[in-house]
Amino acid sequence: xPPDSDGTPPAAPAAVxxxxxxxxxxxxxxxxxxxxxxATAASVFQxxxxxxxxxxxxxxxxxxxxxxxxxxxxxxxFFTRYVIDxxxxxxxxxxxxxxxxxxPYERLQSVDIVxxxxxxxxxxxxxxxEMAGTSEHNTKLAFLRLAEAERLRRVxxxxxxxxxxxxxxxxxxxxxxxxxxxxxxxxxxxxxxxTTEFLVPTVLLLGALAVGITFHVLVEMLPVIGPIxxxxxxxxxxRFIREWGFELRQTDRGLRITRGLLSRTTQSVPLGRVQGVTxxxxxxxxxxxxxxxxxxxxxxxxxxxxxxxxxxxxxxxxAAIRTVGRxxxxxxxxxxxxxxxxxxxxxxxxxxxxxxxxxxAVATTDDLFVTRQGWLMRxxxxxxxxxxxxxxxxxxxxxxxxxxATVHVDTPPGPVDAVAMHRDAAQARRLALDELxxxxxxxxxxx
Amino acid sequence: xxxxxxxxxxxxxxVSTRLRALHRTLLCAAxxxxxxxxxxIAVVVLGRPWVVVPVAxxxxxxxxxxxxxxxxxxxxxxxxxxxxxxxxxxxxxxRRLVAVPYGRMQFVDVRGGPLERAFGIATVKLHTASPSxxxxxxxxxxxxxxxxxxxxxxxxxxxxAGL
Numbered sequence: 098x099p100p101d102s103d104g105t106p107p108a109a110p111a112a113v114x115x116x117x118x119x120x121x122x123x124x125x126x127x128x129x130x131x132x133x134x135x136a137t138a139a140s141v142f143q144x145x146x147x148x149x150x151x152x153x154x155x156x157x158x159x160x161x162x163x164x165x166x167x168x169x170x171x172x173x174x175f176f177t178r179y180v181i182d183x184x185x186x187x188x189x190x191x192x193x194x195x196x197x198x199x200x201p202y203e204r205l206q207s208v209d210i211v212x213x214x215x216x217x218x219x220x221x222x223x224x225x226x227e228m229a230g231t232s233e234h235n236t237k238l239a240f241l242r243l244a245e246a247e248r249l250r251r252v253x254x255x256x257x258x259x260x261x262x263x264x265x266x267x268x269x270x271x272x273x274x275x276x277x278x279x280x281x282x283x284x285x286x287x288x289x290x291x292t293t294e295f296l297v298p299t300v301l302l303l304g305a306l307a308v309g310i311t312f313h314v315l316v317e318m319l320p321v322i323g324p325i326x327x328x329x330x331x332x333x334x335x336r337f338i339r340e341w342g343f344e345l346r347q348t349d350r351g352l353r354i355t356r357g358l359l360s361r362t363t364q365s366v367p368l369g370r371v372q373g374v375t376x377x378x379x380x381x382x383x384x385x386x387x388x389x390x391x392x393x394x395x396x397x398x399x400x401x402x403x404x405x406x407x408x409x410x411x412x413x414x415x416a417a418i419r420t421v422g423r424x425x426x427x428x429x430x431x432x433x434x435x436x437x438x439x440x441x442x443x444x445x446x447x448x449x450x451x452x453x454x455x456x457x458a459v460a461t462t463d464d465l466f467v468t469r470q471g472w473l474m475r476x477x478x479x480x481x482x483x484x485x486x487x488x489x490x491x492x493x494x495x496x497x498x499x500x501x502a503t504v505h506v507d508t509p510p511g512p513v514d515a516v517a518m519h520r521d522a523a524q525a526r527r528l529a530l531d532e533l534x535x536x537x538x539x540x541x542x543x544x
Numbered sequence: 545x546x547x548x549x550x551x552x553x554x555x556x557x558x559v560s561t562r563l564r565a566l567h568r569t570l571l572c573a574a575x576x577x578x579x580x581x582x583x584x585i586a587v588v589v590l591g592r593p594w595v596v597v598p599v600a601x602x603x604x605x606x607x608x609x610x611x612x613x614x615x616x617x618x619x620x621x622x623x624x625x626x627x628x629x630x631x632x633x634x635x636x637x638x639r640r641l642v643a644v645p646y647g648r649m650q651f652v653d654v655r656g657g658p659l660e661r662a663f664g665i666a667t668v669k670l671h672t673a674s675p676s677x678x679x680x681x682x683x684x685x686x687x688x689x690x691x692x693x694x695x696x697x698x699x700x701x702x703x704x705a706g707l
Contacts (some may be wrong), residue, residue, distance in 0.1 A: 128682045135582055175599070181630055241706065264601060283668055347578070397674065406637075461641055484604035486644075486672040486674035486679040487642060487644040487648060487672050487674060488642070488643045489641065489642045489643075489677075489678070490548070490640070490641040491635075491639065491640045492549075492552075492639050492640075494637045495637075498640075502548055505676065507676045507677045509673040509674050510674070510675055514676075522547070522548045523547070523548075526547070529641070529643065530552070533628075533629060533643050533645065536645065537629075537645060537647075
């Protein structure tokens with residue numbers, strides 16, 4: 098890598114691309130167009146095997162598209178270069194319109210490695226770099242050799258302020274990748290099978306099949322059965338594909354997640370920026386003592402895509418509650434969530450939540466504000482006092498009738514929503530005002 | 545209930561009565577607009593002039609309600625600048641209190657639409673890193689809005705805490 102520390106003005110990126118920086122892997126255009134490559138090959142194969150002219154025509158059309166795509170892809174590859182210098186990562190790209198993007202290391206939010214299926218077969222990877230701000234500021238370096246992508250990530254993480262070394266975390270001296278938890282395929286399968294998203298369509302499906310077979314109207318039932326089966330399959334396979342082989346590792350800069358069946362994603366969780374965690378326990382998992390751990394991280398770009406955000410904030414897709422407690426202790430030192438003393442909502446809350454009121458609870462410790470709610474899906478939200486942004490107290494007309502009020506402790510966007518619903522009015526006020534005091538002191542300690 | 549949203553130390557700082565005037569103008573204009581439209585429809589399209597009478601009665605009732613709602617709503621707004629945080633209270637039926645520590649403020653907005661400017665008032669909005677923080681104070685006289693903004697910005701800088 099050539100040293101590059103002189104401040105070349107961004108006005109002349111074209112001149113810079115000529116002699117500085119590295120190109121991505123030359124196979125990039127092929128990997129980007131792999132669908133077309135496969136389609137062309139298949140058409141040619143079919144036309145040869147069946148000596149069928151229509152396949153040949155199809156092959157010609159797809160092949161023409163492929164050629165155009167490859168030419169554009171090759172040109173784009175040719176003009177794309179990246180440079181790592183003393184203070185920033187620079188990516189120059191563009192065929193006609195030249196772009197030169199400079200990313201100062203201290204502004205990096207996250208550096209993740211994504212391996213789409215096609216790239217994975219050839220040990221190639223994409224480096225996804227997020228900057229402070231929105232998803233518009235995402236930069237993708239695709240494709241690199243996996244080893245090169247890993248090296249780049251290490252360099253970027255070392256120079257960025259992400260996470261920062263934590264003296265209390267002791268990774269293995271030899272390998273930085275100390276596996277904390279690995280989700281087995283059986284656990285994942287069982288956990289997916291025990292969700293309402295899977296069970297409800299399955300029961301409906303079995304019912305429809307039973308009706309169809311009993312009354313010999315299976316064919317007429319197909320318009321009903323088909324969509325149900327498709328929906329169930331989609332939800333289930335999505336979780337399987339995304340969360341297959343989920344591994345949580347400890348590194349010297351926080352935790353690192355690797356997941357995915359077809360495309361593998363490696364993502365770091367900078368512990369210093371964790372704003373809170375949520376433990377979700379679906380009703381059917383509770384007898385097994387399983388739960389899911391989600392985490393809010395400051396600065397995770399809001400992509401506007403709920404599923405991707407959910408993927409990104411999942412720290413453990415399914416694990417025993419004891420494991421989750423241990424990981425929470427890593428994420429929020431001294432959390433000790435298994436020893437929390439929950440204070441349930443008053444009986445008067447039953448007028449507002451006939452079933453759910455029994456599951457409303459709140460707990461506060463020296464370090465944490467913890468709320469719990471939900472019957473079908475019990476969610477326990479844990480917010481360190483030091484991370485509280487603001488405190489809200491509200492009361493609607495019905496709540497006023499029964500003398501209760503709701504307290505919110507606001508945190509940056511993420512899965513965590515710490516809301517203590519339907520507390521006795523006097524207690525709600527005390528809870529809110531105390532939280533402000535404790536949060537102030539906690540901030541002073543952390544500052 | 546009054547206890548629940550009582551001011552933290554002595555009293556809430558109210559917002560300008562010009563907010564009341566602004567709401568009255570807006571709501572009465574809306575009522576008048578809808579009333580006239582209905583009356584025109586009744587006379588021209590339906591050809592039943594007597595419908596104008598209930599429409600007029602309804603419009604008057606709505607205007608009276610809007611008149612008193614504007615006053616109650618304006619009185620319900622309040623804020624208190626404390627040593628470490630800003631408290632804001634509002635709402636008549638759905639009463640809300642939000643407390644924002646100065647150290648958590650990311651930035652402060654002052655907005656004034658054409659109507660607000662005509663009434664000489666502005667809205668101050670506080671932003672934290674959390675989108676669910678709804679800290680808005682409408683109906684501040686312009687000088688007060690600017691004073692509050694400058695004061696909050698200054699306090700935010702002295703108390704600033706990292707995420």
